[in-house]
Amino acid sequence: AQSVTQPDIHITVSEGASLELRCNYSYGATPYLFWYVQSPGQGLQLLLKYFSGDTLVQGIKGFEAEFKRSQSSFNLRKPSVHWSDAAEYFCAVASTSGTYKYIFGTGTRLKVLA
Amino acid sequence: DVKVTQSSRYLVKRTGEKVFLECVQDMDHENMFWYRQDPGLGLRLIYFSYDVKMKEKGDIPEGYSVSREKKERFSLILESASTNQTSMYLCASSATGIYGYTFGSGTRLTVV
Numbered sequence: 001a002q003s004v005t006q007p008d009i010h011i012t013v014s015e016g017a018s019l020e021l022r023c024n025y026s027y028g029a030t031p032y033l034f035w036y037v038q039s040p041g042q043g044l045q046l047l048l049k050y051f052s053g054d055t056l057v058q059g060i061k062g063f064e065a066e067f068k069r070s071q072s073s074f075n076l077r078k079p080s081v082h083w084s085d086a087a088e089y090f091c092a093v094a095s096t097s098g099t100y101k102y103i104f105g106t107g108t109r110l111k112v113l114a
Numbered sequence: 115d116v117k118v119t120q121s122s123r124y125l126v127k128r129t130g131e132k133v134f135l136e137c138v139q140d141m142d143h144e145n146m147f148w149y150r151q152d153p154g155l156g157l158r159l160i161y162f163s164y165d166v167k168m169k170e171k172g173d174i175p176e177g178y179s180v181s182r183e184k185k186e187r188f189s190l191i192l193e194s195a196s197t198n199q200t201s202m203y204l205c206a207s208s209a210t211g212i213y214g215y216t217f218g219s220g221t222r223l224t225v226v
Contacts, residue, residue, distance in 0.1 A: 009154075034214055043118070043204055043217035044157075090156065101147075101172070102215065106156035 002027045004093050006105035013081050014113045021076040021108050023091030032094035033074040034102070035065055039087045047089075050074065061085070086112045117141075120205050120218035127225050133192040135221050137205030144210045146188035148172075148180065151202040151220070163188055164210075195225045 003026040013019055025031055032051055036044040048059025055067040065076045074091060091105040121136040139146065145164050149157040149172075159172030161180040169180050177199060181189045188207075192199055202222050206215035 036215075036217075041220075043219045044206075044215070045217070046214040049214050101159060101162060104149075104157040106154060 002031075002093055002103045004091050004103050004105040006089075006091055006108050008108045009106070010109050010111065012111040012113060015083050016080050019076075019078045019081045019085070019110070021089050021091075021110070023074045023076065023105060024072050025074060025091075025093045026072065027093055030069075033065075033067060034092040034094065035059065035063070035074075035076045036090045036092060036104075037061075037087050038090065038107075044090060047076070081110075081112055083112045083114060086110055118205055118207050118216050118218040120203075120221050122221050123219065125221060125223045127192075127195050127223065129196060129225055131192075131195050131225075133195050133223070133225075135190040135192075135203055135205075135223070137188045137190070137207075137218055138186055139188075139207040139216070140186065141207060141209070141216065142185065143207035143216075144185075145208045146182065147206045147208075147215065148178075148188070148190045149204045149206065150174070151204055157204065160190065195223075197225050199223065200225045 005024045034049045035047040038044045047063050048057050050057050050067045058064050088107045088109045090107045092102045094102050118139045127133050147162040148160040151157050158174050163169045163182045179191045202220050204220045205218040208215050
């Protein structure tokens with residue numbers, strides 16, 4: 001069965017510091033992988049996605065993620081965090097079976113210190 | 115700007131009431147989804163629909179039903195609301211193929 005693990009429930013970084021949010025997945029074939037961000041009281045917004053090809057993908061708001069098949073990971077990174085990046089981040093994997101259901105991780109809440 | 119609109123941001127209902135949560139998308143998407151979001155549990159799929167009048171159960175369908183009479187509208191129904199259905203409900207839609215979901219802003223439902 002597919003699954004997604006985000007091992008960090010909370011992360012706190014200082015503004016201007018670099019950020020890495022971890023995501024590990026379990027899937028039998030090449031997965032479709034996504035990162036979403038949720039600001040307080042809002043729905044989720046797509047940051048970036050990986051389908052195939054280049055394993056380093058660029059997203060919106062200066063985020064990037066790297067797919068590492070050997071580690072079953074899809075970690076999200078940002079070189080310099082801004083106070084407005086404080087939010088909850090969700091990693092997701094999509095089924096390739098045709099119904100396009102997504103499995104979401106439990107989320108990582110990011111706090112940014114001024 | 116493409117949108118998924120959920121009719122209510124906040125709802126308070128009484129135990130035993132029949133509750134309707136409405137979701138409308140303007141992107142002509144085939145697929146629509148209802149998730150509930152709870153702290154520490156992430157997003158869990160309740161039901162989804164890949165065509166008008168078609169629906170499939172997700173991971174936690176008990177206590178819920180859905181209706182999709184038109185392509186743009188997907189309704190979640192709580193037949194008899196209970197306090198354990200207090201949650202944030204998120205609607206999403208997607209085109210066929212892997213393009214990513216577009217989410218609505220969510221409905222925070224409190225059952226008292």
